[in-house]
Amino acid sequence: MSGVRVTGPAIAAGLFALAVAEVATTAVAGVVSGLSLAALVDGFAVSSATLGLALAVAGWPIAWHRPGNVVGWLLLAGGICYALSAAGYALLAAGAAPGEHGAGWRVVATLTNVGWTWVISLVLPVVLLVFPDGRLLGRGWRWVVLAAVADAVAFAATAVAPADTLSGKLGVRGYPAAASSDLTVFAGVTSVLGFGVYGAAVLSLVLRYRRGDERVRRQLLWLLLAALVMVTTFVVSDVLRVEGWWSIFVVALVPIAISVAVLRHQLLDIRLVISRSVLYLLLTTAVVAGYALLVTGLDAVVRREVGLGSSVLATLVVAAGFNPVRVWLQHRLDRVFYGARHDPVRAIAEIGERIGAIDATGLDGVLEAVCRVLRLPSAAIVAQHRELATYGAPPPLRRSVPLQQGGEHVGELIVGLRPGEARLDPADERILALVSTSIAVAVHATALAEALGRTREALVTAREEERRRLRRDLHDGLGPALTGVVLQADTARRIALTDPQRAAEVMAQLRVQTTAAIDDIRRLVNELRPPALDGLGLLGALREHAEVLSQRTDGSPLRVTVAATGPLPDLPAAVEVAAYRIATEALNNITRHSTATTATIRLDTDNATMTLEISDNGGGSRPWQPGVGLTSMRERVAELGGHCCAGAGASGGQVRVTLPLQGRR
Numbered sequence: 220m221s222g223v224r225v226t227g228p229a230i231a232a233g234l235f236a237l238a239v240a241e242v243a244t245t246a247v248a249g250v251v252s253g254l255s256l257a258a259l260v261d262g263f264a265v266s267s268a269t270l271g272l273a274l275a276v277a278g279w280p281i282a283w284h285r286p287g288n289v290v291g292w293l294l295l296a297g298g299i300c301y302a303l304s305a306a307g308y309a310l311l312a313a314g315a316a317p318g319e320h321g322a323g324w325r326v327v328a329t330l331t332n333v334g335w336t337w338v339i340s341l342v343l344p345v346v347l348l349v350f351p352d353g354r355l356l357g358r359g360w361r362w363v364v365l366a367a368v369a370d371a372v373a374f375a376a377t378a379v380a381p382a383d384t385l386s387g388k389l390g391v392r393g394y395p396a397a398a399s400s401d402l403t404v405f406a407g408v409t410s411v412l413g414f415g416v417y418g419a420a421v422l423s424l425v426l427r428y429r430r431g432d433e434r435v436r437r438q439l440l441w442l443l444l445a446a447l448v449m450v451t452t453f454v455v456s457d458v459l460r461v462e463g464w465w466s467i468f469v470v471a472l473v474p475i476a477i478s479v480a481v482l483r484h485q486l487l488d489i490r491l492v493i494s495r496s497v498l499y500l501l502l503t504t505a506v507v508a509g510y511a512l513l514v515t516g517l518d519a520v521v522r523r524e525v526g527l528g529s530s531v532l533a534t535l536v537v538a539a540g541f542n543p544v545r546v547w548l549q550h551r552l553d554r555v556f557y558g559a560r561h562d563p564v565r566a567i568a569e570i571g572e573r574i575g576a577i578d579a580t581g582l583d584g585v586l587e588a589v590c591r592v593l594r595l596p597s598a599a600i601v602a603q604h605r606e607l608a609t610y611g612a613p614p615p616l617r618r619s620v621p622l623q624q625g626g627e628h629v630g631e632l633i634v635g636l637r638p639g640e641a642r643l644d645p646a647d648e649r650i651l652a653l654v655s656t657s658i659a660v661a662v663h664a665t666a667l668a669e670a671l672g673r674t675r676e677a678l679v680t681a682r683e684e685e686r687r688r689l690r691r692d693l694h695d696g697l698g699p700a701l702t703g704v705v706l707q708a709d710t711a712r713r714i715a716l717t718d719p720q721r722a723a724e725v726m727a728q729l730r731v732q733t734t735a736a737i738d739d740i741r742r743l744v745n746e747l748r749p750p751a752l753d754g755l756g757l758l759g760a761l762r763e764h765a766e767v768l769s770q771r772t773d774g775s776p777l778r779v780t781v782a783a784t785g786p787l788p789d790l791p792a793a794v795e796v797a798a799y800r801i802a803t804e805a806l807n808n809i810t811r812h813s814t815a816t817t818a819t820i821r822l823d824t825d826n827a828t829m830t831l832e833i834s835d836n837g838g839g840s841r842p843w844q845p846g847v848g849l850t851s852m853r854e855r856v857a858e859l860g861g862h863c864c865a866g867a868g869a870s871g872g873q874v875r876v877t878l879p880l881q882g883r884r
Contacts, residue, residue: 227282227283227286228282228283228286230282231278231279231282231283231286231291231292231295232279232283234275234278234279234282234292234295234296234299235275235276235278235279235295235298237299238271238272238274238275238295238298238299238302239272239275241268241271241299241302241303241305241306242268242271242272242302242305242306244306244309244310245264245267245268245302245305245306245308245309246268246309247309248306248309248310248312248313248314249264249309249312249313251313252309252312252313254312258312259308259309259312261388262308262312262385262388262389263304263305263308263335263385264304264305264308264309264312265305267301267302267304267305267308267334267335268301268302268305268306269471270298270301270338270470270471271297271298271299271300271301271302271303271304271305272298272302272471273298273470273471273474273475274294274295274297274298274301274338274474275294275295275298275299275302276298276474276475276478277294277298277474277475277477277478278290278291278292278293278294278295278296278297278298278474278478279291279295280478280482281294281478281481281482282294282295284482285353285481285482287353288352288353288481289349289353290346290349290350290351290353290477290481291481293342293345293346293349294342294346294474294477294478296342297337297338297342297343297346297474300334300335300337300338300342301334301335301338303330303331303334304330304331304332304334304335304385307327307328307330307331307334307385307386308331308385308386308389310327311324311327311328311331311386311389311391312389315327315328315389315391316390317389317390317391318390318391319390319391320392324391325391325392325393325394326393326394327386327393328384328386328391328392328393328394329386329393329394330393331384331385331386331393332378332384332385332386332393333375333378336371336374336375336378337371337375339374340367340370340371340373340374340375340409340413340416341367341368341370341371344363344367344416344417344419344420345364345367346477347417347420347421347423347424348360348363348364348367348419348420348423350424350427350438350439350442350477350480350481351427351435351438351439351477351480351481352435355423356423356426356427360419360423363416363419363420363423366412366415366416366419367412367416369408369412370408370409370412370413370416373408373409373412374409374413377409424439424442427439432611432612434596434612437480438480438481439480441476441477441479441480442473442476442477442480446473565592566592566593566650566653566654567650567653567654567657569588569591569592570585570588570589570592570654570657570658571654571657572588582600582607582608582661582662582665583608583609583610585608585658585661586598586599586600586608586609586610586611587610589610589632589634589651589654589658590610590611590634592650593634593647593650593651595611595634595635595636595647596611596612596613596614596635596636597609597610597611597612597613597614597617597634597635598610598611598632598633598634598635599613599632599633600622600630600631600632600633600658600662601630601631601633602622602629602630602631602662602666603630607630607662607665611635612635613633613635614635614636616635616636617633617634617635617636618633618634618636618642618643619631619632619633620632620633620634620648620651620652620655621655622655622658622659622662623655623656623659624659624660624662624663629659629662629663629666630659630662632651632655632658634651700732700735700736700739701736703732704729704732704733704736707725707726707728707729707732708729710725711725711726711729748792748796749796749799751763751764752795752796752799756787757787757790757795757798757799757822758781758783758787758822760799761781761799761802761803761820762781764802764803764806765779765780765781765806765818765820766779768806768807768810776816777809777810777815777816777817777818778816778817778818779806779817779818779819779820780817780818780819780820781819781820781822782819782820782821782822783821783822783823784821784822784823784824785824787822787824788824788880790824790829790880791880793858793859794829794859794878794880797855797856797858797859797878798822798829798831798876798878800851800855801831801833801852801855801856801874801876802820802831802833804848804851804852805833805848805852805874806818806820806833807848808848808849809833809835809837809872813835813837813871813872814837815835815836815837815871815872816836817835817836818833818834818835818836819832819833819834819835820832820833821833821834824880826880827879827880828861828877828878828879828880829877829878829880830875830876830877830878831874831875831876831877831878832873832874832875832876833873833874834870834871834872834873834874835871835872835873836870836871837871837872843865843866843867843872849865852865852874852876853865856876856878859878859879860879861876861877861878861879862876862877863875863876863877864876
């Protein structure tokens with residue numbers, strides 16, 4: 220029979236049930252004991268039970284859903300320890316008589332005395348050290364955990380001194396039975412270690428915030444919010460002299476905030492909550508302090524006692540300064556939590572600085588600046604269904620901002636919304652609309668640079684392919700031919716005197732081979748650049764080729780006319796060669812595949828383009844099937860960034876090509 224496998228969620232549920240049972244025991248035993256609520260509060264049974272339940276409620280869902288995160292287990296342990304002290308006190312009050320010396324009751328008394336100390340000295344500082352992901356910042360922080368363990372032992376030792384124990388309030392002594400003077404040495408140790416451990420825990424939180432990403436920072440802000448509420452409540456209670464056990468519920472907000480931060484940190488826009496909380500906390504403090512100082516100062520100057528006139532004047536001064544101070548504080552807090560969304564000049568300047576350094580940082584650096592300036596969790600640039608750059612982890616909700624360059628849509632800037640936000644703030648949209656123009660320019664420039672790089676790569680590849688072809692033709696064709704010429708010449712030289720007739724035959728063969736080699740050289744030269752272009756120009760070379768094709772191989776005539784609207788400018792070499800090759804290929808296709816009797820080549824140029832049109836009167840309306848010749852034409856046009864249109868019409872075939880003249884010389 221196989222054993223039952225206990226899972227993490229099952230263990231978490233069991234520990235939570237234990238904590239709840241301890242709290243229930245506290246309630247039942249407290250009622251049975253007959254103690255008043257005030258007495259239970261004085262014995263810390265109410266506060267310990269409340270905090271124990273809060274820690275357990277906060278730790279259980281973390282341990283259930285994130286069993287690998289020790290924060291949940293630590294909170295559950297803390298809840299059990301706190302509730303143990305509460306339950307022990309209530310049980311002692313209900314069942315143990317003052318002066319009880321039974322071993323069982325003394326064990327209960329000991330657990331009551333030390334249970335809560337482990338939470339204060341060990342559980343809470345370690346939770347702060349590993350919050351929010353359950354891991355320490357580094358190996359060196361293990362020493363802080365060891366210090367917390369030592370502090371917990373020392374603190375527990377001070378809690379069992381007979382004069383200071385919880386069970387001592389009920390007249391029951393726990394273990395050990397040492398005198399208070401024997402344990403005083405631990406008080407100094409726990410003070411030093413306690414301050415050091417909590418100081419290190421706060422430093423750990425600060426370092427996590429500075430080094431962490433957007434998710435970690437928002438999780439830490441939840442803890443900050445709970446701490447702000449707790450501290451503010453205690454300060455107000457002290458100022459107003461309001462005391463009561465109810466304030467313990469405020470402390471319980473801290474573990475609840477930790478649970479929310481780990482499991483649902485995106486529940487609200489925590490930046491907005493913190494911003495407004497800090498704002499109104501500072502404003503309230505400033506108003507109260509300003510009012511008190513003004514009243515005191517005015518009465519010291521005007522009269523020697525506080526009067527109605529001073530109070531009225533102070534109220535007017537505070538009221539007049541309230542809104543300017545509020546605006547100033549709000550602006551500073553918004554800059555901390557939302558960046559420069561209310562300062563377009565600063566936002567554009569910082570993002571523009573990254574755009575200016577795009578050669579060093581790329582588009583990723585621009586997006587990093589956008590997220591940093593506006594405190595956004597993520598940003599990405601998408602163009603032609605392809606992600607060009609990205610920064611940060613994209614949240615579920617995102618907003619797209621179009622990128623326009625010269626009226627042309629070049630892409631989209633997709634930014635992630637802050638957790639808790641359903642849409643962008645109008646101030647964010649205004650900033651993004653302003654910077655989108657600069658980003659669109661950067662995207663367009665990057666696209667042009669990439670296209671240029673691809674073009675250069677294609678040119679280099681084409682050049683190397685051409686070199687490889689020439690090498691192959693020279694090595695396989697011209698090389699052997701010239702070698703044969705040399706061998707034939709040597710043979711003729713050796714037999715010239717002894718066998719003149721044979722020497723003459725060899726010389727005749729030598730002439731044939733030399734002529735063939737010359738033809739190969741001419742063919743290679745013509746493939747590189749037609750010689751007729753250098754001697755006759757484009758129009759002259761086309762007319763010469765037209766004369767060659769005026770008589771078909773089947774004997775039928777073909778009259779070819781070459782015309783231009785005006786004198787041709789000095790054309791770029793690539794354009795000139797492409798036009799010649801396209802025109803000659805089109806004429807060759809006419810002689811081979813058409814029944815036309817006339818053909819016309821028309822050239823037209825302006826400052827930017829050259830238009831080449833070849834037409835014939837062959838008739839026929841069947842679509843042309845792309846072959847080697849037509850494909851070659853289109854490839855030549857595409858290499859130069861031009862446009863090619865070829866096909867059959869009602870009056871005959873037509874090829875129309877437009878080539879750009881950029882770089883003409």
